[in-house]
Amino acid sequence: AQSVAQPEDQVNVAEGNPLTVKCTYSVSGNPYLFWYVQYPNRGLQFLLKYITGDNLVKGSYGFEAEFNKSQTSFHLKKPSALVSDSALYFCAVRDPSNTGNQFYFGTGTSLTVIP
Amino acid sequence: GAGVSQSPRYKVAKRGQDVALRCDPISGHVSLFWYQQALGQGPEFLTYFQNEAQLDKSGLPSDRFFAERPEGSVSTLKIQRTQQEDSAVYLCASSLAVGGPRPQHFGDGTRLSIL
Numbered sequence A: 001a002q003s004v005a006q007p008e009d010q011v012n013v014a015e016g017n018p019l020t021v022k023c024t025y026s027v028s029g030n031p032y033l034f035w036y037v038q039y040p041n042r043g044l045q046f047l048l049k050y051i052t053g054d055n056l057v058k059g060s061y062g063f064e065a066e067f068n069k070s071q072t073s074f075h076l077k078k079p080s081a082l083v084s085d086s087a088l089y090f091c092a093v094r095d096p097s098n099t100g101n102q103f104y105f106g107t108g109t110s111l112t113v114i115p
Numbered sequence B: 001g002a003g004v005s006q007s008p009r010y011k012v013a014k015r016g017q018d019v020a021l022r023c024d025p026i027s028g029h030v031s032l033f034w035y036q037q038a039l040g041q042g043p044e045f046l047t048y049f050q051n052e053a054q055l056d057k058s059g060l061p062s063d064r065f066f067a068e069r070p071e072g073s074v075s076t077l078k079i080q081r082t083q084q085e086d087s088a089v090y091l092c093a094s095s096l097a098v099g100g101p102r103p104q105h106f107g108d109g110t111r112l113s114i115l
Helices: none
Strands: A003-005 A010-014 A019-021 A024-026 A032-038 A044-050 A056-058 A064-068 A073-078 A087-094 A109-114 B005-007 B010-013 B019-024 B031-037 B044-050 B053-056 B065-068 B075-079 B088-095 B110-114
Touching: A003 A087, A010 A019, A019 A109, A024 A073, A032 A064, A032 A073, A044 A056, A044 A064, A073 A087, B005 B088, B010 B019, B019 B088, B019 B110, B031 B075, B044 B065, B044 B075, B075 B088
Parallel strands: A010 A109, B010 B110
Antiparallel strands: A003 A024, A019 A073, A032 A044, A032 A087, A056 A064, A064 A073, A087 A109, B005 B019, B019 B075, B031 B044, B031 B088, B044 B053, B065 B075, B088 B110
């Protein structure tokens, strides 16, 4: 079974400080991993993805994510948080060995950046 | 169009009524997905199309839910005899290719409220 866990419902960070949003996954094969951001009353916007290769993936708006196979984690990071980063963040996984194409999403983490 | 377009953005219906939600994917995108997002949750997969073929409908919660994409572009999600538990945001996503690591591009969703 494929699944994604986001252990923190809420993350608060001061503006200018580094931020981390955690994600762990469970798939039978080597996963494709994604991060999306959702602003109020909007759809999900793609931030970055991991396919293979370098464990540190860089994405949009200064975000990056670190893939750790031994810990089955794919944490989202940013060196310096902005107030405008406040939003809902979703981690998603797709198992390429599965013929289905859907993504499995976590329950989301609400990030608040405090001015 | 530039992005995935969904209409209506908001729909209020009385319990027992039928509703139809429309998705206009990015031009040329082969894959189309429907997700249901309950309040405070991540998107849950409903169904998937490759062109006009509905290849996976395992996520549809009941036989009251029906989706179609007759010409391989616009898709409609229909819910018959709506129930209060159908209240959610319905997200449509499209992707250029079949499978692989390509991200899915989401519309802003239709917020369905059943009274």
